Amino acid sequence: xxxSKILKNGFLIxxxxxxxxxxxxSKKTTGQMQGDVxxxxxxxxxxxxxxxxxxxxxxxxxVLTTASRxxxxxxxxxxxxNSKITIVLEGHADERGTREYNLALGERRAxxxxxxxxxxxxxxxxxxxLSYGKERPVDSGSNPxxxxxxxxxxxxxxN
Amino acid sequence: MKNFLITLIIILIPIKSFGLIEVDxxxxxxxxxxxxxxxxxxxxESRKNFENILKKKNIGSEISSxxxxxxxVSGLFNPLNKDAFLQEPDIANLxxxxxxxxxxxxxxxxxxxxxxxxxxxxVEFRLWDVLAGKExxxxxxxxxxxxxxxxxxxxxxxxxxRLTGEKGYFDTRIIYVAEEGPKTQRVKKLAIMDQDGAxxxxxxLGNELVxxxxxxxxSQMVTYLSYFRNLPRVYLLDIETGTQEVVGDFPGMTFAPxxxxxxxxxxxxxxxxxxSEIYTMDLENRIVEKITNxxxxxxxxxxxxxxKFISFNSDRSGYQQIYVMKSDGSNVKRISFGKGIYGTPVxxxxxxxxxxxxxxxxxxxxxxxxxxxxxxxxxxxxxxxEAPSWSPNGRVLIFYRETKTDSKxxxxxxxxxxxxxxxxxxxxxxxxxxxSDPSWSSLLSN
Numbered sequence: 161x162x163x164s165k166i167l168k169n170g171f172l173i174x175x176x177x178x179x180x181x182x183x184x185x186s187k188k189t190t191g192q193m194q195g196d197v198x199x200x201x202x203x204x205x206x207x208x209x210x211x212x213x214x215x216x217x218x219x220x221x222x223v224l225t226t227a228s229r230x231x232x233x234x235x236x237x238x239x240x241x242n243s244k245i246t247i248v249l250e251g252h253a254d255e256r257g258t259r260e261y262n263l264a265l266g267e268r269r270a271x272x273x274x275x276x277x278x279x280x281x282x283x284x285x286x287x288x289x290l291s292y293g294k295e296r297p298v299d300s301g302s303n304p305x306x307x308x309x310x311x312x313x314x315x316x317x318x319n
Numbered sequence: 320m321k322n323f324l325i326t327l328i329i330i331l332i333p334i335k336s337f338g339l340i341e342v343d344x345x346x347x348x349x350x351x352x353x354x355x356x357x358x359x360x361x362x363x364e365s366r367k368n369f370e371n372i373l374k375k376k377n378i379g380s381e382i383s384s385x386x387x388x389x390x391x392v393s394g395l396f397n398p399l400n401k402d403a404f405l406q407e408p409d410i411a412n413l414x415x416x417x418x419x420x421x422x423x424x425x426x427x428x429x430x431x432x433x434x435x436x437x438x439x440x441x442v443e444f445r446l447w448d449v450l451a452g453k454e455x456x457x458x459x460x461x462x463x464x465x466x467x468x469x470x471x472x473x474x475x476x477x478x479x480x481r482l483t484g485e486k487g488y489f490d491t492r493i494i495y496v497a498e499e500g501p502k503t504q505r506v507k508k509l510a511i512m513d514q515d516g517a518x519x520x521x522x523x524l525g526n527e528l529v530x531x532x533x534x535x536x537x538s539q540m541v542t543y544l545s546y547f548r549n550l551p552r553v554y555l556l557d558i559e560t561g562t563q564e565v566v567g568d569f570p571g572m573t574f575a576p577x578x579x580x581x582x583x584x585x586x587x588x589x590x591x592x593x594x595s596e597i598y599t600m601d602l603e604n605r606i607v608e609k610i611t612n613x614x615x616x617x618x619x620x621x622x623x624x625x626x627k628f629i630s631f632n633s634d635r636s637g638y639q640q641i642y643v644m645k646s647d648g649s650n651v652k653r654i655s656f657g658k659g660i661y662g663t664p665v666x667x668x669x670x671x672x673x674x675x676x677x678x679x680x681x682x683x684x685x686x687x688x689x690x691x692x693x694x695x696x697x698x699x700x701x702x703x704x705e706a707p708s709w710s711p712n713g714r715v716l717i718f719y720r721e722t723k724t725d726s727k728x729x730x731x732x733x734x735x736x737x738x739x740x741x742x743x744x745x746x747x748x749x750x751x752x753x754x755s756d757p758s759w760s761s762l763l764s765n
Contacts, residue, residue, distance in 0.1 A: 220634075220638070222593065255703065255721070256678070256703070257639075257662075257678070258619070258632075258639075258662040258663050258676055258705045258706070259530060259531065259705065259706065259755075259756070260531065260574060260575040260588070260618045260619045260662070260663065261616060261618055261619065261632065261634075261639055261662055263530075263544075263551070263572065263574045263575070263588075263590070263618075264574075264588065264595035264618050265616065267572055267590040267593060268590075268593040268594070268595075268616065270593075271592055271593030272593065275593070289571075290549060290551070290572075291551065291572055291590065295505070295528060295530070296503065296504075297502060297503055298503060299503075300501065300502035300503050300724055300728035300729075300731060301724055301726070301728040302702070302723040302724045302728075303726075306728065
């Protein structure tokens, strides 16, 4: 089950990358977004020096981008060094979806991050997942940039 | 619950009616029926007694105002201005001078009387057809004085039923989520109020996030999602006693709860390892059943009124769409095929329609379709709105709408709105604070 999920995620990443290179001209990097994935640092906090606390997602997606995977590898390295730390992965959605679906989507996003951390050796005992759906936006704006900041999974120290 | 009981005594059944006024509710009503609501008359001694108990100067006029407001908000009636009434309320209740009421263009007339009898409130009222010069209905009932607002709602229900041929929806309550505070840190509480916004009461304190409350068929229990101790779980709340309990023992988030039509089960989603499936739990024997089995998001389940089918939304096709299956999870069929994404299906109490939320080209719609997906009709379009809930007679939908914030992220609000199945009569439902996730109760008195 786990393995197939990871494989599925990995497969989707490959597909996403192909899509990205295939239509590289249409996936513009406009300021702080690539496609509709947030690439800025406005809202990002740090778990430790050089270890960002969050990753961002495309609309309706839970696929990890290249940047997200890099962030999660840094988190995994930090977690391996600090083996007593446990974390909560808080999954969020933007306001452009129904409340109940967004709760499920937030859970799916946080689990995508969890699965990736586990492939870098972080035990599932140290990770819990909590979805907030669209209940806790970081940016109260009603525009594509605000929504991109809100589609996120945030790693929070639990102890 | 005792003091909610109202003794209803029919004192006079209308003589067989022919050619009397009728209101057609199947089409948008652009010519609401002109109706005169004569203030309920009251004798001086009763008036004083009620003023002492209820701190209302004239309880007869207060009850009439409730009836008047209900009729107006229904969109089907046009209550006429009282200043134009020529006949005194007490005399009108005995025998209306129909030519006087005709003169002010009233087609229907409501008269009545309130009295204080053995510490109770006794009301009688009559509905008259002005053009035909006939009494259409006469009813009397007795209740505790504190129930005076419900008396107004019951009168409206009886008048509505007599004139439209369908049950009313006025003696009902709404449970919803009251919201306050900045958009990034909303404080949410469960709240309950009468259908017209009166008697608002908060049921939780706001210490934890609460979402999506829904009534059971008798409207005495509520199932909802609470983030108590940061563990999002489905809860059950007894409104009368205030007792709360977690539903089931799931190792993860449970959400999107609703009752089965017989009130014996709760249907909900359970999310685990990034996958949300639909489950039921029997409230008597605690048996849990898994209904869906698919690696996509399956949520927002809602039973058909006969309990034989379940509608839900799933993104198994790539995007959120509406599906219907048998209540055991077999025969899953997609029913939404229009452009856009579809969610929050809710089966109408009559069983023939499913109300839903649709997102298409950046706009949100509340709509209805037949249970096989045909006959899609969009009732209202807005920046953001979702989560329709049916009035118990299936004629009106209540939902919530959120505003777009400005460039500085200011100006957010969430409000309850209602709209007729016809697509007409869209109205904001008054709430003391912002509100969302409304759920309409059943008719409290039958």
